[in-house]
Amino acid sequence: MANVRDLHIIVIGAGMGGLGTALAFAKKGFKHIDVFETAADLGFVGAGIQMPPNMTRVLDRLGCWQDIFKEATNVKGTSIRQGSTNLELSHVEMPDIEQKYGYPHCTGHRSSLAGGMYKACLKESAIKFHFSTRLVKVNSFKPKVSITVQPKDGDEYTVEGDIMLASDGIKSVTRTQMLAELGLHSEEEDTGQAAYRIMLKRSEMEHDPEMKALIDSDEVVRWVGERRHLIAYPVSNKQIYNISTAQPDVNFAKATNATYTTRGSKTAMLKVFEDFCPLVHRMLDLVPDGEVCEWKLRVHKPLPTWVHGCVALLGDACHPTLPHLSQGAAMAIEDGAVLAEVVAKIPADKIHDAEVITKTLKTYELLRKPHCTALVDLATLSGRILHLGEGKAREERDRLFRENGKHGVVPDKWASPDVQQMIYSHDCVKDANERFDAIYATL
Numbered sequence: 058m059a060n061v062r063d064l065h066i067i068v069i070g071a072g073m074g075g076l077g078t079a080l081a082f083a084k085k086g087f088k089h090i091d092v093f094e095t096a097a098d099l100g101f102v103g104a105g106i107q108m109p110p111n112m113t114r115v116l117d118r119l120g121c122w123q124d125i126f127k128e129a130t131n132v133k134g135t136s137i138r139q140g141s142t143n144l145e146l147s148h149v150e151m152p153d154i155e156q157k158y159g160y161p162h163c164t165g166h167r168s169s170l171a172g173g174m175y176k177a178c179l180k181e182s183a184i185k186f187h188f189s190t191r192l193v194k195v196n197s198f199k200p201k202v203s204i205t206v207q208p209k210d211g212d213e214y215t216v217e218g219d220i221m222l223a224s225d226g227i228k229s230v231t232r233t234q235m236l237a238e239l240g241l242h243s244e245e246e247d248t249g250q251a252a253y254r255i256m257l258k259r260s261e262m263e264h265d266p267e268m269k270a271l272i273d274s275d276e277v278v279r280w281v282g283e284r285r286h287l288i289a290y291p292v293s294n295k296q297i298y299n300i301s302t303a304q305p306d307v308n309f310a311k312a313t314n315a316t317y318t319t320r321g322s323k324t325a326m327l328k329v330f331e332d333f334c335p336l337v338h339r340m341l342d343l344v345p346d347g348e349v350c351e352w353k354l355r356v357h358k359p360l361p362t363w364v365h366g367c368v369a370l371l372g373d374a375c376h377p378t379l380p381h382l383s384q385g386a387a388m389a390i391e392d393g394a395v396l397a398e399v400v401a402k403i404p405a406d407k408i409h410d411a412e413v414i415t416k417t418l419k420t421y422e423l424l425r426k427p428h429c430t431a432l433v434d435l436a437t438l439s440g441r442i443l444h445l446g447e448g449k450a451r452e453e454r455d456r457l458f459r460e461n462g463k464h465g466v467v468p469d470k471w472a473s474p475d476v477q478q479m480i481y482s483h484d485c486v487k488d489a490n491e492r493f494d495a496i497y498a499t500l
């Protein structure tokens with residue numbers, strides 16, 4: 058007898074969203090999941106990542122959180138400091154995140170998060186990875202999905218599937234093609250921001266008491282200045298100190314093509330933070346010349362649709378965000394969990410009905426889009442507040458910082474108890490189950 062779990066699921070991209078999606082579908086019992094990824098392997102970026110409770114809750118249900126947690130730092134608070142002086146503007150204690158939300162807020166290495174999900178995927182015989190294989194184009198969005206893929210050293214070939222989930226990231230080929238076919242547009246919003254990502258080794262830091270205190274702590278530290286900041290935390294069992302920055306984008310604004318990363322100059326990086334405190338200088342000085350990497354931070358206006366036919370976008374492909382709320386990967390992983398939950402609801406006698414598939418995917422979009430859009434906007438707002446220059450608005454911000462979240466509000470939104478309550482208590486799977494029928498009925 059026909060069963061929804063027999064549907065052939067195609068996943069594009071083995072990034073945070075793609076790995077989470079493949080695993081979520083396998084855990085729901087789907088038997089045929091093909092993942093196509095351009096890179097030869099998981100392409101680990103040397104960078105850390107914050108893993109908030111709304112993400113760790115999903116990872117735990119997928120059975121891979123405990124392994125990732127072994128190397129993670131369980132965050133117990135955050136220190137927000139003035140970049141120029143290292144003086145603390147605010148110290149927000151977070152001793153009880155786990156008690157409040159059922160899961161901790163952690164920081165970790167991206168390779169640990171991606172590797173943990175990948176290892177769990179490898180235990181699922183339903184999932185087949187095709188690395189070094191790029192999606193070239195979507196030939197058909199419905200009633201069957203047909204795509205052309207190309208292995209790095211081979212000829213293009215066609216793949217057919219019942220549903221395609223495109224987690225092909227900020228540069229999504231699927232998004233571009235989907236919108237073009239529908240005569241719609243995706244407008245990029247210039248953030249004017251770029252980021253350096255830096256990883257320092259414990260051995261480089263431990264001779265310096267101030268640096269040692271940072272890598273030994275269970276805290277996220279942010280140094281803020283006008284139009285710039287650094288955020289830092291220990292990862293990998295506190296063997297690595299991860300720093301990422303945000304600063305005005307100079308290099309990419311001048312670029313004539315849409316480059317996303319570039320090898321940066323150490324001199325330029327030091328110049329950006331030249332009026333920051335000596336502690337920041339000492340850390341930045343540890344970055345080897347020639348190993349400075351800069352990212353353009355890109356976002357889009359909310360897309361007119363995430364779905365066409367039997368294809369749905371997820372993660373950065375449809376809601377790229379500034380990193381200031383630390384929710385980009387979390388949202389991508391949640392998207393995958395919700396997709397698996399709703400697709401599994403397709404009745405056995407409707408699994409080859411493309412209209413039912415489209416409505417189901419559209420329900421996923423309606424479940425997720427308002428929440429994700431709100432978080433993307435909040436990340437933008439948080440960046441604006443963190444980057445304030447001198448004046449009344451900054452004085453008011455710093456007054457609020459000094460209250461250390463006592464009245465439920467911290468200007469650095471990720472650390473604000475009211476924002477944490479809204480994001481961390483959101484159980485995306487429970488929400489999908491509670492609202493699916495009502496939303497589906499409106500379509």
Ligand SMILES: Cc1cc2nc3c(=O)[nH]c(=O)nc-3n(C[C@H](O)[C@H](O)[C@H](O)COP(=O)(O)OP(=O)(O)OC[C@H]3O[C@@H](n4cnc5c(N)ncnc54)[C@H](O)[C@@H]3O)c2cc1C
Pocket residue numbers: 069070071072073074075093094095096100105106107108190191192193224225226227228229230252254301352354371372373374378380383384385386387388389
């Ligand atoms: C500086 C910085 C700091 C951040 N910090 C955090 C944080 O602390 N917490 C957090 O939750 N998020 C954070 N994020 C955001 C997070 O990294 C992204 O939102 C997340 O990785 C998105 O996942 P994704 O799967 O949608 O895309 P990606 O992880 O980018 O994966 C896309 C994948 O698709 C593949 N691909 C692309 N095109 C094709 C194709 N045509 N064919 C086949 N494969 C293809 C790519 O190779 C890639 O592997 C940060 C981002 C930045 C820039």
